[in-house]
Amino acid sequence: MTMAQRDSSAPKRDTYTPDSLLAVAVAVFIERGYDGTSMEHLSRAAGISKSSIYHHVRGKEELLERAVGRALDGLFGILVEPGASGGRAVERLEYVTRRTTEVLMAELPYVTLLLRVRGNTTTERAAMERRREFDHRVADLLKSAVAEGDLRGDVEPRLATRLLFGMINSIVEWYQPHAAGTREHDDAAVVDAVVRLAFDGLRVS
Amino acid sequence: MTMAQRDSSAPKRDTYTPDSLLAVAVAVFIERGYDGTSMEHLSRAAGISKSSIYHHVRGKEELLERAVGRALDGLFGILVEPGASGGRAVERLEYVTRRTTEVLMAELPYVTLLLRVRGNTTTERAAMERRREFDHRVADLLKSAVAEGDLRGDVEPRLATRLLFGMINSIVEWYQPHAAGTREHDDAAVVDAVVRLAFDGLRVS
Numbered sequence: 001m002t003m004a005q006r007d008s009s010a011p012k013r014d015t016y017t018p019d020s021l022l023a024v025a026v027a028v029f030i031e032r033g034y035d036g037t038s039m040e041h042l043s044r045a046a047g048i049s050k051s052s053i054y055h056h057v058r059g060k061e062e063l064l065e066r067a068v069g070r071a072l073d074g075l076f077g078i079l080v081e082p083g084a085s086g087g088r089a090v091e092r093l094e095y096v097t098r099r100t101t102e103v104l105m106a107e108l109p110y111v112t113l114l115l116r117v118r119g120n121t122t123t124e125r126a127a128m129e130r131r132r133e134f135d136h137r138v139a140d141l142l143k144s145a146v147a148e149g150d151l152r153g154d155v156e157p158r159l160a161t162r163l164l165f166g167m168i169n170s171i172v173e174w175y176q177p178h179a180a181g182t183r184e185h186d187d188a189a190v191v192d193a194v195v196r197l198a199f200d201g202l203r204v205s
Numbered sequence: 206m207t208m209a210q211r212d213s214s215a216p217k218r219d220t221y222t223p224d225s226l227l228a229v230a231v232a233v234f235i236e237r238g239y240d241g242t243s244m245e246h247l248s249r250a251a252g253i254s255k256s257s258i259y260h261h262v263r264g265k266e267e268l269l270e271r272a273v274g275r276a277l278d279g280l281f282g283i284l285v286e287p288g289a290s291g292g293r294a295v296e297r298l299e300y301v302t303r304r305t306t307e308v309l310m311a312e313l314p315y316v317t318l319l320l321r322v323r324g325n326t327t328t329e330r331a332a333m334e335r336r337r338e339f340d341h342r343v344a345d346l347l348k349s350a351v352a353e354g355d356l357r358g359d360v361e362p363r364l365a366t367r368l369l370f371g372m373i374n375s376i377v378e379w380y381q382p383h384a385a386g387t388r389e390h391d392d393a394a395v396v397d398a399v400v401r402l403a404f405d406g407l408r409v410s
Binding site: 033036090093142145149150151152154155156158159160162163164165166167168169170171173174184185189190192193194196197198199200201202203204205 | 238241295298347350354355356357359360361363364365367368369370371372373374375376378379389390394395397398399401402403404405406407408409410
């Protein structure tokens with residue numbers, strides 16, 4: 001259902017779960033920007049009254065907190081999976097690259113919102129801080145893989161990490177999760193392409 | 206000078222050139238979004254009256270047109286340079302990758318604005334169309350390099366092009382053009398890192 005259809009519908013009974021209300025809010029945040037979204041906009045998009053929304057959450061900042069929290073929990077969860085914890089650093093980094101791409105596609109709106117957060121509120125600043133912490137953990141893994149002789153040492157690790165995340169995060173610009181069957185690239189092909197290009201590049205070796 | 210400083214200053218004499226007025230407008234478009242920018246915002250940021258701005262341009266859409274035109278002219282200019290026109294496709298693609306990164310850094314605000322354009326006006330739709338045309342030209346080059354046996358054929362060319370541009374374009378998220386000397390990575394290091402990672406990947410070959 002599109003926003004426009006929701007807008008034109010009569011107020012409906014509040015059958016929202018925390019997750020389904022969050023999904024509506026995140027779609028509005030992405031469309032209007034978090035700063036540009038009011039409780040009135042959320043009420044209209046959800047098709048329930050503002051007081052019904054306040055029955056679920058204290059306000060829009062709590063919705064933002066849950067949304068970016070969901071994205072960050074997904075990302076940090078990767079780091080404690082067995083594939084990220086044992087073996088050579090290069091294998092762990094390859095695993096983290098693969099899983100980060102999968103989490104981005106599985107949690108697309110939440111990760112999209114996380115990537116757009118700019119730090120005007122406490123919640124936004126905390127989210128940026130956790131995102132930086134994730135980036136640093138990955139940069140450390142990359143450094144270890146360089147030290148172990150598996151990754152090239154002629155690109156500064158922080159810069160390499162930035163470009164690696166740049167490639168992965170750019171997927172939010174064009175990936176369409178609901179177009180399964182008709183979509184241009186299937187999920188596994190996207191994940192494989194990211195890993196191949198990141199580690200071995202475009203050139204025939 | 207920051208926007209805030211401009212805002213608090215008294216109206217000044219109009220000594221703008223087309224380029225210097227454009228630079229102010231682009232900074233406001235990036236900060237507020239094109240849709241969220243009024244002539245009043247532009248007038249305040251420039252420190253001159255709205256009628257002075259109308260002396261230079263017909264309105265804000267003309268400013269947008271010039272700004273994204275500057276970015277697009279920079280990008281299309283690359284394709285007619287000798288390095289992009291002769292030799293094996295892989296060498297031409299490597300040249301275009303290097304130069305695209307250089308143009309992005311040299312024309313940072315204009316390219317940033319181009320990347321954010323979403324297509325609500327004729328100017329925006331035309332800019333998106335030209336940007337897609339540039340992407341197609343690069344995808345064709347990539348296909349030729351695969352056909353010549355220099356690039357891997359196991360990643361779909363359109364997907365490879367998207368990930369390549371994803372990596373390059375992500376530089377706008379963190380690159381600081383005015384921090385020369387104190388900036389984290391120097392320009393040549395960024396360009397070299399993009400070319401190395403895109404073509405040969407992170408792994409030691």
